[in-house]
Amino acid sequence: MTRDNSIETSGDRATEETATASAAAPRRAVLLLLTALSVLPVNIYLPALPNIAAAFQADFALVNLSIAGYAIVNALTEIVAGAMSDRYGRRPVALVAVSVFIVASVGCALAPNIGIFLMFRVMQASIAACFCVALVVIKETAGGRQAANRIGYAAMGWAIAPMLGPTFGGVLDELFGWRAIFVTLALLGAAILAISMRELKETSGHGSRLRGNYFVSYGQLLSSTRFWAYTLCMACSMGTLYIFLGGASLAVGASLGGSSAKLGFFMGMVPAGFILGSYLAARFAGRSLSKTLVIARLSTCMGLLLGLVLSISGVTHVLAFFGPCMFIGIGNGLTFPAANLGVMSVRAHLAGTAAGLAAAMSIAGGALIASVTGLFIERPGAVLTLFSLLLKSASLALGAALFATFVDRRTASRSPQGEPAESGQSA
Template sequence: MNASRAGPRLTTLIFLSAIAALPVNMFTPSLPHIAQAFGADFALVNLSVAGFAVVAALTQLVAGPLSDRYGRRPVVLAAVALFTVASVGCALAPSIGVFLLFRLMQAVIATGYSVSLAIIRESSGEREAASKMGYVASSWAIAPMAGPAFGGLLDQVFGWRANFVAFAILGAAVLALAAADLKAPPKSAARPLASYLRGYGDLLGSARFGAYVLCMAFSIGTLYIFLGAAASAAGPSLEGSSARLGLLMGMVPAGFIVGSRLASRYAARYPLSTTVLAGRLLTCAGLLAGLLLSLCGATHVFAFFGPCVFIGLGNGLTMPGANAGALSVRPDLAGTAAGLAASLTLAGGALVASASGLFLTEASGTQALLCVMLASATLGLAAALYAVWLDRRS
C-alpha cells in the first residue's frame, strides 16, 4: 500500500466498528428496569431496540453519500459526537419520551461501521481490503456478544443509567481517537451531492453489487432465523435451562469470530469470491449435516447446535469478501456503496426472517427449522455462485 493511499490505523477502525455495534444490545438487560423507572409499558420501552435499528439503517443511507462528498473525517466525528451527547441525554432523561428521543439519536453511531469499511476499501487493494474487513467483522461480533453481560453488570451495581454513562465515556474516547487518527481528505473538485445520490441508481443497476448484497442478505437472514426460532425449537430438550440455552446459542457468534479471523488471514491470498463461496458452502454443508442427523433420529442438543455453528463460521468467511466486492463496484463511491449495502443487507435479512414465519410455528421442531435455514443458506450460495461467475466473466 503506497503512502498516498495510506489510511488510519486499523485499530481506530476496529474501535469505530465496535462502538457502532455495542449500543444495539448492551443495555437490553435493563429494559424492565427502564420501564419500571418511567412507569411505561414494556412495549413502548422496546421501541428503544426496534426504533434504533430502523434509524440506524436510514442513517447509513444518508451518511454514505455525505462521507463521499465531504470526507470521512467530518462525518465520523459528527456521528460520534452526536452519539456521545445522546448518551448523556439518555442517562439524564426525566421521562420515557425524552429517553426514546435521545435513544433514537444514538443510532447515528451506525455510521462508524459503514464508513470504516469505506476507508478500508479506498486505502487498500481489493483483496487486502477483504482481509482487513475480517478483523473489523470480528470486533463487530465480539461487541454485541459481550455487551449484554457487561451492561447487566453495570445495571446490577449502579443502575440502568450507568449503561448510558458508559456509552458517553466510550463515545468521548473514540471521538478523541478518531480526531487524532483520521486525516482530512485532500482538496479536490467538489461534485454536487445529488451526483452521489444518483450513485445509488448505478449501484442498484449493477449485477455484481446485487449479487454480493443478496449473498449477505441471505447469510444474515439465516442467522436471524436461527436467533428467532432456536429457543422454541430446541428449548424443550434443555429442560428449561435458559443459561444452558444462552451458552449453546453463543456458539454461533463464536463461530462468526473464527470465520472472520480466517477471512482476515486468507482473503488477501485468494480472489474475493473464493472466501465468499467457501463460507456459503460451509454453512450449507453444516446445516445439511444437521438435517441428516435429525432425520436419522439424533436428539442430542449438540446434534442441532453443532451444525448451527457453521452459520456463524460461514458468515464470518462470507461477509468481509462480500462487503469488499460490493464496495469495489464503484470505488469512487465507497461510502455510498457501504451505506447502501449495509441497509439492504439488514433489511433483506429481516425480510428473510419474517418470511420464515410462514413455515415455522412455536411448535416447530429442529427438523423444520433446519430445513428453513438450509433453504435460506442455499439461496445465499446461489447468489455467491452468481458473483463468482460475474467476477470470472469480467
C-alpha cells in the same frame, strides 16, 4: 560510491516503510474501535429493559420500541451516511456521528420520561455511520488483498462487541442501575472521539468527492448486476442468521429445561463461529472475492445439511443442533469481508454510498426473510422445520455467491487485464 548510495537509499526506504507501518497501526486501532462502537449499543442495554420500564412506569411493549426504532434509524443512517462520506469526506462524517452518539447517550442517561428516552435512544443510531466509514477507510488505505485481511480482523471486533455487550450491560445495571449503561456508552464515545480526532485521517481526495444528485448515485449502484449479486448474498446470509436467532429458543428451549443461561451459552457458538470465520478471512485473503463467497456459503450449507440429517435420524442432543448451526457464524464471518469489498468496488468513487446502501439492504432483506420463515415455525421442538428453513436461506445465499462468480468472470473476460475492474463496470 554508487553501491554506497544504493545501500543508503534502501536504508531510507526501509526506515520510511517502518514509519508508515507504525503510523498505520493507530489508524487500524481506531477503525477497530469505531466498528465495535457501531454495534455495541444495539444490545448492551437489553438486560435492563424491565428496569427501564419500571423506572418510567411504562408498558414493556412501549419500552421495546427502543429496539425497533433504533433498527429503523440504523438502516436509514447507513444509507445517508455512506453517501455523505463520499461527498464531504470520511473523517467529518465519523466525527459528527460519534459526537451525536455522545449527546444521545447522555440524553438517555438523564431522560426524565419514556418519551425523552425513546427520542435519544433513536438518536444513538447515528453511530451506525461509523460502520460504513471504517470499511471504506480500510479499502482506501490498503490494496485489495490487504483490505480483505484488515476487514476480516475488524469483523472480529464487530462480532466480539455484541457478544460481550449484554453481559457487560447486565453487570452495570445490577451494580449501578440502568442509567450507568448509557453513562458508560457516553464515556466510551468521548474516548473514541478523542482518539479519532487525533488518529483518523481523511482518505478521500477532494477531486474524487461525490458531486451531483444522491439519487443518481444510488441509481448507478442499483443498475449494477455485480452490486446486486454481492448484496443479495449478504442479505440471504443475514436472513439465515436472523432465522436462527428467532427460532433457536422455540426449537430447543424446552430441551434445555427452560434455562435462559444455558440457551444464551449455546447460542454464543454462532458469534464464536463468526469470529473464527472472520479470522480465516483475514488469514486467507489472497483468494478472489467471489470464490471466497462460494467457499463461505458452501461451508454453511454443508454444516446445516449435517444438522438436517442428524435431526431426521432422531439425534436430539443439544450439540447436534448448535454444532451445525455454528457454521452459520463461520460462513458469515467469511462472507462479510469479501461481500463488502465486492460492493465497494462496483464504483470506486461511490464506495461509501455502496457500503451504506448494501448494509441497509442486507439488514432489511435478512429481516424480511426471517419474518416470512417465522410463519412456519409454530410449535416448540420444531428442529427439523428450523433446519429446513435455515438450509433454504443458506442455499439462496450460495446461489447469489455463484451468480457473483459468474458476473466477475464475465467482467474479467471484458477487461484487458483479465481481472474484474476495480471500478466494477455494470454487467
